[in-house]
Amino acid sequence: MAEKEFWRWPEYRHTTPGINWREGKVISAGVDIGSVSSKTAIMVDGEMFAQSAMRTGSSSPDSAERTMNWALEDTGMTLKDIHYIVGTGYGRVNVPFAHKAITEIACHARGANYVWGPTVRTVLDMGGQDCKAIRCDERGKVQNFLMNDKCAAGTGRGMEVFADLLSVPIEEVGELSFTVDEEPPPVSSTCVVFAKSEAVGMLRSGWSKEKVLAAYCRAMAHRVVDLLNRVGVEKDFVITGGIAKNIGIVQRIEKELGIKALKPDKWRSDPRFDPMLAGAMGAALFAKALYERSKGQG
Amino acid sequence: MMKANYGYADGSGQYYITLDTDKCDGCGDCVRACPASVLEIVPNEFDIIDGGDIMSVREEHRKKLKYSCAPCKPTTGGGEPPCVTACPHGAITHFLSSAKGQVM
Ligand code: SF4
Ligand code: SF4
Numbered sequence: 267m268a269e270k271e272f273w274r275w276p277e278y279r280h281t282t283p284g285i286n287w288r289e290g291k292v293i294s295a296g297v298d299i300g301s302v303s304s305k306t307a308i309m310v311d312g313e314m315f316a317q318s319a320m321r322t323g324s325s326s327p328d329s330a331e332r333t334m335n336w337a338l339e340d341t342g343m344t345l346k347d348i349h350y351i352v353g354t355g356y357g358r359v360n361v362p363f364a365h366k367a368i369t370e371i372a373c374h375a376r377g378a379n380y381v382w383g384p385t386v387r388t389v390l391d392m393g394g395q396d397c398k399a400i401r402c403d404e405r406g407k408v409q410n411f412l413m414n415d416k417c418a419a420g421t422g423r424g425m426e427v428f429a430d431l432l433s434v435p436i437e438e439v440g441e442l443s444f445t446v447d448e449e450p451p452p453v454s455s456t457c458v459v460f461a462k463s464e465a466v467g468m469l470r471s472g473w474s475k476e477k478v479l480a481a482y483c484r485a486m487a488h489r490v491v492d493l494l495n496r497v498g499v500e501k502d503f504v505i506t507g508g509i510a511k512n513i514g515i516v517q518r519i520e521k522e523l524g525i526k527a528l529k530p531d532k533w534r535s536d537p538r539f540d541p542m543l544a545g546a547m548g549a550a551l552f553a554k555a556l557y558e559r560s561k562g563q564g
Numbered sequence: 565m566m567k568a569n570y571g572y573a574d575g576s577g578q579y580y581i582t583l584d585t586d587k588c589d590g591c592g593d594c595v596r597a598c599p600a601s602v603l604e605i606v607p608n609e610f611d612i613i614d615g616g617d618i619m620s621v622r623e624e625h626r627k628k629l630k631y632s633c634a635p636c637k638p639t640t641g642g643g644e645p646p647c648v649t650a651c652p653h654g655a656i657t658h659f660l661s662s663a664k665g666q667v668m
Binding site for chain 1: 565566567568569570572573580609610611612613626
């Protein structure tokens with residue numbers, strides 16, 4: 267089992283420098299347990315303070331504890347110091363220490379509003395196992411949404427399967443998919459299982475890895491653009507979730523949609539704005555609001 | 565206005581149940597009218613601060629509405645299904661269509 271695991275994306279933690287959390291009035295946290303990744307965002311008075319992202323294990327409660335503990339690591343803060351915690355994502359009801367669970371749709375819209383500001387009107391959340399097109403108002407409140415949870419194509423899990431199949435590290439998939447002379451037609455299968463066997467066939471018939479990747483990225487982009495058109499895209503448009511970091515997908519979506527995503531690279535210069543953590547950030551902001559309300563009412 | 569769309573589109577058509585969450589007061593009439601236990605009343609997670617309860621499509625039915633809602637025949641011109649007629653506030657809309665090309 268010494269083989270390289272190409273699908274592995276980097277797990278990480280981060281603390282925002284220069285924040286003295288002991289002086290904060292409200293310490294809130296959001297824990298997003300997705301099917302593929304688990305994320306924690308800890309905020310001090312509504313500003314990102316500490317965060318972590320790691321792979322979801324076989325047990326949701328366990329994954330929740332691990333991502334929370336990792337985010338807390340070396341901050342001097344403990345779970346007891348956090349006033350209010352909201353769980354979100356597919357495992358949201360299985361976060362043992364959460365005070366409340368809120369759907370990831372609401373959290374992604376709120377998180378996108380935090381990361382990119384009040385001009386955001388359309389959010390595409392590309393998660394591990396499904397895709398959601400969300401319309402929201404200037405406060406990040408959901409107005410309309412559509413999910414596409416029919417199968418794993420067009421999702422993080424589908425991308426992992428492909429990275430592994432082609433032995434390409436997942437972070438390099440995007441770049442590599444642009445190294446083709448000519449953009450190939452998209453893979454025709456919308457199901458990831460069939461797309462995989464289609465890809466094997468392409469490789470056998472002499473297609474390069476890059477070409478197969480390009481064909482797959484294109485198919486993925488096509489599927490989500492379908493979803494987006496159904497809710498109607500209004501600017502500003504942003505992409506959240508792990509796949510937001512894959513330029514091979516992002517640029518193909520932009521091209522097909524005819525609309526550019528707002529600053530998809532913001533996270534590169536400032537890790538606080540990781541699009542993968544948008545759901546956890548939204549949850550932390552709801553946690554703050556819920557805590558303040560509980561105080562306000564005595 | 566906030567619309568929650570549950571369902572999917574695939575090669576055979578589109579299958580969506582749409583709820584206008586602002587109109588829904590969580591009375592549960594639709595849940596009682598549904599012969600297939602597709603619907604449920606849950607806390608309004610979209611407006612957690614003062615949203616109250618609303619109707620939702622049960623998670624296990626979201627990927628198979630074509631089959632779950634088959635008893636009501638909304639895709640074959642059976643008229644408005646029980647959930648839609650039961651709602652006193654007109655909060656539910658169905659976009660269930662086995663023909664391609666119907667625009668939401
Ligand atoms: S169409 Fe029939 S089965 Fe489907 S939700 Fe409405 S009442 Fe229930
Ligand atoms: S009948 Fe209408 S108002 Fe009552 S719970 Fe159902 S959707 Fe909401």
